[in-house]
Amino acid sequence: MSTYAILGCGSVGHIVAEELADEGKDVLILDKDDSRVEALRDQDLNAQQQDISEDEVAEAVSDRDVILILASDVDANKAAVSAIRDRGGDQFIVVRASDPVSEDELKSLGADIVINPSTVIADSALRTLESGELEYKARQLADVLRETDENLAILTHDNPDPDSIASAVALQMIADEYDIDADILYRGDIGHQENRAFVNLLGIELIPRSEAGDLSEYGAVALVDHMKSGGFDADVDVDIFIDHFEPDEGIDAAFMDVRPNVSSTSTILTKYIQEFDLSPTETVATALLYGIRAETLDFKRDTTPADLTAAAYLYPFANHDTLEQVESPSMSPETLDVLAEAIQNREVQGSHLVSNAGFIRDRDALTQAASHLLNLEGITTTAVFGIADDKIYLAARSKDIRMNIGKVLQDAFQGIGEAGGHSTQGSVEIPLGIFTGIETSEGNRDTLLSLTEEAVRRKLFQAMGVESGSGTSTGGASETSNGN
Helix, strand or coil, rough: CCEEEECCCCHHHHHHHHHHCCCCCCEEEEECCHHHHHHHHHHHCCCCCCCCCCHHHHHHHCCCEEEECCCCCCHHHHHHHHHHHHHCCEEEEECCCHHHHHHHHHHHHHHEECCCCCHHHHHHHHHHHHHHHHHHHHHHHHHHHHCCCCCEEEEEECCCHHHHHHHHHHHHHHHHHHHCCCEEECCCCCCCHHHHHHHHHCCCEEHHHCCCCCHCCCCCEEEEECCCCCCCCCCCCCEEEECCCEEEEEEEECEECCCCCCCCCHHHHHHHHHHCCCCCCCCHHHHHHHHHHHHHHCCCCCCCCCHHHHHHHHHHHHHHHHHHHHHCCCCHHHHHHHHHHHHCCEEEEEEEEEEEEEEEECCCHHHHHHHHHHHCCCCCEEEECCHHHHHEEEEEEEECCCCCCCHHHHHCCCCCCCCCCCCCCCEEECCHHHCCCCCCCHHHHHHHHHHHHHHHHHHHHHHHHHCCCCCEEEECCCCCCCCC
């Protein structure tokens, strides 16, 4: 068992000494104040009189494994560290500082851990504030739900991903605690194989917005993880808004919780489940855990401590066999065709890849193609586009920390299409006529494809800061050398 020494036993050292003694640890206390030493001995603590600024302190603690130097006199603490290290002591040393300058000095003298009380107090205050804010927000959310007489409409973002769906399912569970029936509504498609497997395996009921009727028939409307849609219906009265992206427009909701300091809305909803002291069902826990993992690329992208603690909380409640099934779906023939077309038609400028997948049936296959192509050696950014339903759809992915691909797409297609996303992923929808000026028909498919390809490639490469068209032929497109 490790043995301990506490050098300088003021208020901080006294608290630490008592805690260690209560745990049955072998603790030696050194302090230069005779009266304090006597008082410590009266409490059955092993205390000795010693000025810790003198060289003899090193000999006094030579048989101790862990040394905590906690005097308020930082100069005495520096002298103690120096004496112990000069004697050749290899004990683990924790020492108290007074400011950032003394922190650096103590580290250079050989301290293993330096504690600045001001920083500790500030961190504790911030954690307390965060906890208090969550408690306050939970009361606000509860008040809105209590005032909801009828059912609740929960709107995801368009073409919802796991984070948006999971967040909606969690809010649906919270609403159920207040005897409120909630419908989860979405627009677009649930196209990605993983997303479809996610919804089907967990038995999540989602209702297309077109089948839901007038939103005014609901007692309240909630938007969760909604800003990826790039906006919201101006005529919708929003009662609850929860997201980890800041809204572009001024949303005036009775309850709002926007936390850009976390990486997923699933993280926010997990905190509410904890604050409401609810035990998540297996379905809700599995959905939220997958939502966090999907949004953070399995904790490899923009992961925060809040995301990790939320995932750790959900882990024992989740069905991990189901998660494995969700994460390993089979690839559809349509996705394989789109990926093959994207590989064939790729053009690479430096580390940026742009490709045309042609006419597509499943636009979500573009997302999967962009993700797969990001695995190519030397590639840091991908964009894959295709044509469907009189629109150009584009999906992009990036692992270049210098680039915000969502912002790149917004700049490139501002005023001509709807673009959204964030630092590592983005998407665009553009009316086909913007680029071509001609109507879609069977007879002009090749012309449409050619005009679209030229315009979209040029805009993308310009927005990324490179020029298109200087490479050598690769399949149906051109590719420059990237040095690999």
